[in-house]
Amino acid sequence: MNFGHLLHEAFSGYEPIATLEAIAAQRTAEVRGAEPNVENLLPPTVDAAAGMGLDVVEATEYYKTSRGEKPPNGATRSLVSRRAAGYGWDAFTHAEVLLTQPLCVVVGDKPGAFGSYRDGLEIYRRARSETKQLVxxxxxxxxxxxxxxxxxxxxxxALIPFYDKNL
Known part of the structure:
Protein backbone atom coordinates (compact mmCIF):
# COMPACT_ATOMS: atom_id res chain seq x y z
CA MET A 1 0.00 0.00 0.00
CA ASN A 2 1.07 3.56 -0.58
CA PHE A 3 1.26 5.09 2.91
CA GLY A 4 1.16 8.64 1.51
CA HIS A 5 -2.23 7.88 -0.05
CA LEU A 6 -3.45 6.47 3.25
CA LEU A 7 -2.41 9.59 5.15
CA HIS A 8 -3.97 12.17 2.88
CA GLU A 9 -7.06 10.09 2.19
CA ALA A 10 -8.51 7.82 4.89
CA PHE A 11 -6.35 8.98 7.82
CA SER A 12 -7.30 12.59 7.16
CA GLY A 13 -10.99 11.85 6.65
CA TYR A 14 -10.39 12.96 3.05
CA GLU A 15 -9.71 16.46 4.38
CA PRO A 16 -5.92 16.76 3.92
CA ILE A 17 -5.75 20.57 4.11
CA ALA A 18 -7.69 20.74 7.37
CA THR A 19 -5.57 17.91 8.74
CA LEU A 20 -2.32 19.62 7.73
CA GLU A 21 -3.53 22.80 9.41
CA ALA A 22 -4.22 20.84 12.61
CA ILE A 23 -0.77 19.24 12.40
CA ALA A 24 0.81 22.68 11.99
CA ALA A 25 -1.12 24.02 14.99
CA GLN A 26 0.01 21.06 17.10
CA ARG A 27 3.62 21.50 15.99
CA THR A 28 3.47 25.21 16.90
CA ALA A 29 1.93 24.37 20.29
CA GLU A 30 4.70 21.86 21.01
CA VAL A 31 7.40 24.39 20.12
CA ARG A 32 5.76 26.70 22.66
CA GLY A 33 5.88 24.01 25.36
CA ALA A 34 2.69 21.97 24.93
CA GLU A 35 2.75 18.23 25.44
CA PRO A 36 3.04 16.12 22.28
CA ASN A 37 -0.27 14.76 21.02
CA VAL A 38 0.03 11.02 20.56
CA GLU A 39 -2.94 9.78 18.57
CA ASN A 40 -4.15 6.22 18.41
CA LEU A 41 -4.61 5.33 14.77
CA LEU A 42 -7.01 2.50 15.56
CA PRO A 43 -9.77 1.88 18.09
CA PRO A 44 -8.62 0.16 21.29
CA THR A 45 -10.56 -3.07 20.67
CA VAL A 46 -12.23 -5.02 17.89
CA ASP A 47 -15.62 -4.36 19.50
CA ALA A 48 -14.94 -0.60 19.42
CA ALA A 49 -14.06 -0.90 15.70
CA ALA A 50 -17.41 -2.51 14.82
CA GLY A 51 -19.19 -0.62 12.06
CA MET A 52 -16.11 1.44 11.12
CA GLY A 53 -15.43 -0.36 7.84
CA LEU A 54 -13.50 -3.43 6.75
CA ASP A 55 -9.99 -2.00 7.03
CA VAL A 56 -10.47 -0.42 10.46
CA VAL A 57 -12.04 -3.60 11.85
CA GLU A 58 -9.42 -5.90 10.33
CA ALA A 59 -6.48 -3.64 11.19
CA THR A 60 -7.73 -3.47 14.77
CA GLU A 61 -8.19 -7.24 14.82
CA TYR A 62 -4.59 -7.65 13.70
CA TYR A 63 -2.70 -4.87 15.50
CA LYS A 64 -4.72 -4.75 18.74
CA THR A 65 -4.82 -8.47 19.51
CA SER A 66 -2.19 -11.12 20.10
CA ARG A 67 -2.37 -11.88 16.37
CA GLY A 68 -0.11 -8.93 15.52
CA GLU A 69 0.21 -6.67 18.54
CA LYS A 70 3.70 -5.32 19.20
CA PRO A 71 3.50 -3.59 22.59
CA PRO A 72 4.45 -1.20 23.97
CA ASN A 73 5.32 0.86 20.89
CA GLY A 74 3.58 -0.88 18.02
CA ALA A 75 2.49 0.73 14.79
CA THR A 76 -0.86 1.94 16.10
CA ARG A 77 0.12 5.30 17.59
CA SER A 78 1.56 8.42 16.00
CA LEU A 79 2.80 11.83 17.07
CA VAL A 80 0.40 14.19 15.32
CA SER A 81 3.06 16.86 14.91
CA ARG A 82 5.35 14.50 12.97
CA ARG A 83 2.91 13.37 10.28
CA ALA A 84 3.05 16.27 7.83
CA ALA A 85 5.93 14.93 5.73
CA GLY A 86 3.96 11.83 4.86
CA TYR A 87 1.13 13.84 3.31
CA GLY A 88 3.30 14.82 0.36
CA TRP A 89 5.02 11.46 0.05
CA ASP A 90 4.12 9.10 -2.77
CA ALA A 91 5.69 5.64 -2.67
CA PHE A 92 4.99 5.28 -6.39
CA THR A 93 6.76 8.43 -7.58
CA HIS A 94 8.51 7.80 -10.91
CA ALA A 95 7.49 4.12 -11.00
CA GLU A 96 6.97 4.51 -14.76
CA VAL A 97 10.67 5.32 -15.12
CA LEU A 98 12.53 3.80 -12.17
CA LEU A 99 10.70 0.59 -11.26
CA THR A 100 12.37 -1.70 -13.78
CA GLN A 101 13.00 -4.73 -11.56
CA PRO A 102 10.77 -7.80 -11.82
CA LEU A 103 7.61 -7.15 -9.83
CA CYS A 104 5.05 -9.48 -8.32
CA VAL A 105 2.10 -7.71 -6.68
CA VAL A 106 -0.29 -9.63 -4.43
CA VAL A 107 -3.65 -8.15 -3.45
CA GLY A 108 -6.79 -9.43 -1.81
CA ASP A 109 -9.90 -8.73 -3.84
CA LYS A 110 -11.89 -7.37 -0.86
CA PRO A 111 -11.12 -3.65 -1.09
CA GLY A 112 -11.25 -1.52 2.02
CA ALA A 113 -11.05 2.20 2.68
CA PHE A 114 -7.27 2.24 3.19
CA GLY A 115 -6.62 1.67 -0.53
CA SER A 116 -4.45 -1.46 -0.56
CA TYR A 117 -6.35 -3.09 -3.41
CA ARG A 118 -6.36 0.08 -5.49
CA ASP A 119 -2.70 0.77 -4.74
CA GLY A 120 -1.70 -2.76 -5.72
CA LEU A 121 -3.42 -2.42 -9.08
CA GLU A 122 -1.94 1.05 -9.55
CA ILE A 123 1.68 0.05 -8.95
CA TYR A 124 1.25 -2.97 -11.19
CA ARG A 125 -0.10 -0.75 -13.97
CA ARG A 126 2.45 2.03 -13.54
CA ALA A 127 5.62 0.00 -13.07
CA ARG A 128 8.02 0.06 -15.98
CA SER A 129 9.00 -3.53 -15.22
CA GLU A 130 8.93 -5.78 -18.25
CA THR A 131 8.52 -8.79 -16.00
CA LYS A 132 5.55 -8.36 -13.73
CA GLN A 133 2.76 -10.44 -12.34
CA LEU A 134 -0.46 -9.55 -10.55
CA VAL A 135 -1.87 -12.08 -8.10
CA ALA A 158 2.83 -17.37 -7.06
CA LEU A 159 5.75 -15.72 -5.25
CA ILE A 160 8.04 -18.74 -4.87
CA PRO A 161 8.19 -19.57 -8.59
CA PHE A 162 8.39 -15.86 -9.41
CA TYR A 163 11.39 -15.43 -7.10
CA ASP A 164 12.98 -18.68 -8.30
CA LYS A 165 12.85 -17.36 -11.84
CA ASN A 166 13.71 -13.70 -11.22
CA LEU A 167 16.12 -13.51 -8.30
Whole structure:
Protein backbone atom coordinates (compact mmCIF):
# COMPACT_ATOMS: atom_id res chain seq x y z
CA MET A 1 0.00 0.00 0.00
CA ASN A 2 1.07 3.56 -0.58
CA PHE A 3 1.26 5.09 2.91
CA GLY A 4 1.16 8.64 1.51
CA HIS A 5 -2.23 7.88 -0.05
CA LEU A 6 -3.45 6.47 3.25
CA LEU A 7 -2.41 9.59 5.15
CA HIS A 8 -3.97 12.17 2.88
CA GLU A 9 -7.06 10.09 2.19
CA ALA A 10 -8.51 7.82 4.89
CA PHE A 11 -6.35 8.98 7.82
CA SER A 12 -7.30 12.59 7.16
CA GLY A 13 -10.99 11.85 6.65
CA TYR A 14 -10.39 12.96 3.05
CA GLU A 15 -9.71 16.46 4.38
CA PRO A 16 -5.92 16.76 3.92
CA ILE A 17 -5.75 20.57 4.11
CA ALA A 18 -7.69 20.74 7.37
CA THR A 19 -5.57 17.91 8.74
CA LEU A 20 -2.32 19.62 7.73
CA GLU A 21 -3.53 22.80 9.41
CA ALA A 22 -4.22 20.84 12.61
CA ILE A 23 -0.77 19.24 12.40
CA ALA A 24 0.81 22.68 11.99
CA ALA A 25 -1.12 24.02 14.99
CA GLN A 26 0.01 21.06 17.10
CA ARG A 27 3.62 21.50 15.99
CA THR A 28 3.47 25.21 16.90
CA ALA A 29 1.93 24.37 20.29
CA GLU A 30 4.70 21.86 21.01
CA VAL A 31 7.40 24.39 20.12
CA ARG A 32 5.76 26.70 22.66
CA GLY A 33 5.88 24.01 25.36
CA ALA A 34 2.69 21.97 24.93
CA GLU A 35 2.75 18.23 25.44
CA PRO A 36 3.04 16.12 22.28
CA ASN A 37 -0.27 14.76 21.02
CA VAL A 38 0.03 11.02 20.56
CA GLU A 39 -2.94 9.78 18.57
CA ASN A 40 -4.15 6.22 18.41
CA LEU A 41 -4.61 5.33 14.77
CA LEU A 42 -7.01 2.50 15.56
CA PRO A 43 -9.77 1.88 18.09
CA PRO A 44 -8.62 0.16 21.29
CA THR A 45 -10.56 -3.07 20.67
CA VAL A 46 -12.23 -5.02 17.89
CA ASP A 47 -15.62 -4.36 19.50
CA ALA A 48 -14.94 -0.60 19.42
CA ALA A 49 -14.06 -0.90 15.70
CA ALA A 50 -17.41 -2.51 14.82
CA GLY A 51 -19.19 -0.62 12.06
CA MET A 52 -16.11 1.44 11.12
CA GLY A 53 -15.43 -0.36 7.84
CA LEU A 54 -13.50 -3.43 6.75
CA ASP A 55 -9.99 -2.00 7.03
CA VAL A 56 -10.47 -0.42 10.46
CA VAL A 57 -12.04 -3.60 11.85
CA GLU A 58 -9.42 -5.90 10.33
CA ALA A 59 -6.48 -3.64 11.19
CA THR A 60 -7.73 -3.47 14.77
CA GLU A 61 -8.19 -7.24 14.82
CA TYR A 62 -4.59 -7.65 13.70
CA TYR A 63 -2.70 -4.87 15.50
CA LYS A 64 -4.72 -4.75 18.74
CA THR A 65 -4.82 -8.47 19.51
CA SER A 66 -2.19 -11.12 20.10
CA ARG A 67 -2.37 -11.88 16.37
CA GLY A 68 -0.11 -8.93 15.52
CA GLU A 69 0.21 -6.67 18.54
CA LYS A 70 3.70 -5.32 19.20
CA PRO A 71 3.50 -3.59 22.59
CA PRO A 72 4.45 -1.20 23.97
CA ASN A 73 5.32 0.86 20.89
CA GLY A 74 3.58 -0.88 18.02
CA ALA A 75 2.49 0.73 14.79
CA THR A 76 -0.86 1.94 16.10
CA ARG A 77 0.12 5.30 17.59
CA SER A 78 1.56 8.42 16.00
CA LEU A 79 2.80 11.83 17.07
CA VAL A 80 0.40 14.19 15.32
CA SER A 81 3.06 16.86 14.91
CA ARG A 82 5.35 14.50 12.97
CA ARG A 83 2.91 13.37 10.28
CA ALA A 84 3.05 16.27 7.83
CA ALA A 85 5.93 14.93 5.73
CA GLY A 86 3.96 11.83 4.86
CA TYR A 87 1.13 13.84 3.31
CA GLY A 88 3.30 14.82 0.36
CA TRP A 89 5.02 11.46 0.05
CA ASP A 90 4.12 9.10 -2.77
CA ALA A 91 5.69 5.64 -2.67
CA PHE A 92 4.99 5.28 -6.39
CA THR A 93 6.76 8.43 -7.58
CA HIS A 94 8.51 7.80 -10.91
CA ALA A 95 7.49 4.12 -11.00
CA GLU A 96 6.97 4.51 -14.76
CA VAL A 97 10.67 5.32 -15.12
CA LEU A 98 12.53 3.80 -12.17
CA LEU A 99 10.70 0.59 -11.26
CA THR A 100 12.37 -1.70 -13.78
CA GLN A 101 13.00 -4.73 -11.56
CA PRO A 102 10.77 -7.80 -11.82
CA LEU A 103 7.61 -7.15 -9.83
CA CYS A 104 5.05 -9.48 -8.32
CA VAL A 105 2.10 -7.71 -6.68
CA VAL A 106 -0.29 -9.63 -4.43
CA VAL A 107 -3.65 -8.15 -3.45
CA GLY A 108 -6.79 -9.43 -1.81
CA ASP A 109 -9.90 -8.73 -3.84
CA LYS A 110 -11.89 -7.37 -0.86
CA PRO A 111 -11.12 -3.65 -1.09
CA GLY A 112 -11.25 -1.52 2.02
CA ALA A 113 -11.05 2.20 2.68
CA PHE A 114 -7.27 2.24 3.19
CA GLY A 115 -6.62 1.67 -0.53
CA SER A 116 -4.45 -1.46 -0.56
CA TYR A 117 -6.35 -3.09 -3.41
CA ARG A 118 -6.36 0.08 -5.49
CA ASP A 119 -2.70 0.77 -4.74
CA GLY A 120 -1.70 -2.76 -5.72
CA LEU A 121 -3.42 -2.42 -9.08
CA GLU A 122 -1.94 1.05 -9.55
CA ILE A 123 1.68 0.05 -8.95
CA TYR A 124 1.25 -2.97 -11.19
CA ARG A 125 -0.10 -0.75 -13.97
CA ARG A 126 2.45 2.03 -13.54
CA ALA A 127 5.62 0.00 -13.07
CA ARG A 128 8.02 0.06 -15.98
CA SER A 129 9.00 -3.53 -15.22
CA GLU A 130 8.93 -5.78 -18.25
CA THR A 131 8.52 -8.79 -16.00
CA LYS A 132 5.55 -8.36 -13.73
CA GLN A 133 2.76 -10.44 -12.34
CA LEU A 134 -0.46 -9.55 -10.55
CA VAL A 135 -1.87 -12.08 -8.10
CA UNK A 136 -5.40 -11.53 -6.82
CA UNK A 137 -6.34 -13.61 -3.78
CA UNK A 138 -10.07 -13.96 -4.36
CA UNK A 139 -12.27 -13.67 -1.32
CA UNK A 140 -9.52 -12.27 0.89
CA UNK A 141 -8.56 -8.85 2.21
CA UNK A 142 -5.28 -7.01 2.70
CA UNK A 143 -5.10 -8.04 6.36
CA UNK A 144 -5.96 -11.68 5.58
CA UNK A 145 -2.76 -11.76 3.53
CA UNK A 146 -0.69 -11.00 6.64
CA UNK A 147 -1.01 -14.38 8.29
CA UNK A 148 -4.04 -16.44 7.35
CA UNK A 149 -2.88 -19.77 5.88
CA UNK A 150 -5.13 -19.98 2.80
CA UNK A 151 -4.47 -16.54 1.27
CA UNK A 152 -0.81 -16.64 2.30
CA UNK A 153 -0.61 -20.02 0.56
CA UNK A 154 -2.11 -18.50 -2.60
CA UNK A 155 0.44 -15.71 -2.46
CA UNK A 156 3.34 -18.09 -1.91
CA UNK A 157 2.17 -20.34 -4.76
CA ALA A 158 2.83 -17.37 -7.06
CA LEU A 159 5.75 -15.72 -5.25
CA ILE A 160 8.04 -18.74 -4.87
CA PRO A 161 8.19 -19.57 -8.59
CA PHE A 162 8.39 -15.86 -9.41
CA TYR A 163 11.39 -15.43 -7.10
CA ASP A 164 12.98 -18.68 -8.30
CA LYS A 165 12.85 -17.36 -11.84
CA ASN A 166 13.71 -13.70 -11.22
CA LEU A 167 16.12 -13.51 -8.30
Missing amino acids: VAEGWSHYDLYDKPEPVGQALD
